[in-house]
Amino acid sequence: METRLLRHTAFTRYLIGDIASTLANQMLVLAVGWQIYDITNSALSLGLVGLAHFGAQLLFTLPAGHVADRYDRRQVAMICQWIQCAAALTLAAANFGGWINSEIIYAGVALTGMAQTFQNPALRALLPSLVGVDLLQRCIAFHAAAKKTAVIVGPALGGVVYLWGAIAVYLGSAAFYVLAAVIIVCIRSTFDRRDHEPATLQYIFGGLHYIFGKPVILGAISLDLFATLLGGAVALLPIYARDILQTGPLGLGLLRSAPAVGAVLASLYLVRFPLRHSVGKILFISVATFGITTVMFGLSAWLPLSLLALALMGAADMVSAVIRLSLVQLETPTHIRGRVSAVHSLFTGTSNHLGQFESGVTAAWWGTVPAVVVGGIGTLVVVGLWMRWFPDLIKREVIAPKHE
Secondary structure, three states, X not given: OHHHHHOOHHHHHHHHHHHHHHHHHHHHHHHHHHHHHHHHOOHHHHHHHHHHHHHHHHHHHHHHHHHXXXXXXXXXXXXXXXXXXXXXXXXXXXXXXOOOOHHHHHHHHHHHHHHHHHHHHHHHHHHHHOOOHHHHHXXXXXXXXXXXXXXXXXXXXXXXXXHHOHHHHHHHHHHHHHHHHXXXXXXXXXXXXXXXXXXXXXXXXXXXHHHHOOHHHHHHHHHHHHHHHHOOHXXXXXXXXXXXXXXXXXXXHHHHHHHHHHHHHHHHHHHHOOOOOOHHHHHHHHHHHHHHXXXXXXXXXXXXXXXXXXXXXXXXHHHHHHHXXXXXXXXXXXXXXXXXXXXXXXXXXXXXXXXXHHHHHHHHHHOHHHHHHHHHHHHHHHHHHHHHHOHHHHOOOOOOOOOO
């Protein structure tokens, strides 16, 4: 099956380009996390990194959806790689010149956040046009496996390269962004320009209106949003690496890679055995597992157990992500897919980056371990509430496309 997927040249280029971009981002994230905590020695500063990214995403999400539906999605994604490359080079120059500080790091994170806000809906909306509907769920799972492999390699590579200093990590990140830009622009895809649709407020808010009109999609996306928002243990990994588990940048790289190891294993299983039945129940089980393993990680002071908990967390998150992405892509018409993907990216970014801020704030208030444990328990509460509020979602049996 994997060979069949890779015979699609456009999909293969899409895959390689996104992997390169992910490697670049993961190296950048590791360097930023370690450096900001080293400079400030503050849990709150780690939360502010997430807030800087989320602020840019919140500001540009609706324009990003409009751009993804109006312009060539390959060109949009390519430009975003160059912007992120510029941010990485700026951080490298700041370190080289000795004028690096927390404000410059926050600005660099905001710039990459803006670029990713435009990049993510463009790439998500592009994928269904590269493969047939019958292969889409497998392609999503295979793409997720490959991308999560990059999430494994990226932090570990960043941790090793950091031995030569932050400048080396930022330069390596910039090089991968250049590679991603070159490959993405070479993807062959037919672009359907829709100039006849004026850019009215109704058009720009179309993705938001569509999602709120589909209870199953709204339930799936919002479940992920609130569960991950509360269970944002990953944001505090620099504290666990240095102060609780007594390891260094290389250990931080291993911790950041662990969720991706579990995610890769789960996604490879889904490539071979795509979900056919009871997808709603499986979705809720996977999110509940995410909450339980978050509590497990929060209480651990032993590196192997922490790595296991993070791996299980990543596997659970991957199962829910494949279900969610498949529902969104297969039930959304092509002409509005960019705007829906932009809103979906906002929900995902809210859970990831605002969750990072929430974790930083609660860790500063209560301490690191209580913040993680309470967040995991909160995820379980969300699962219970969503089972009651979205009964159609838990009853969902199959992922079936809607005819446009």
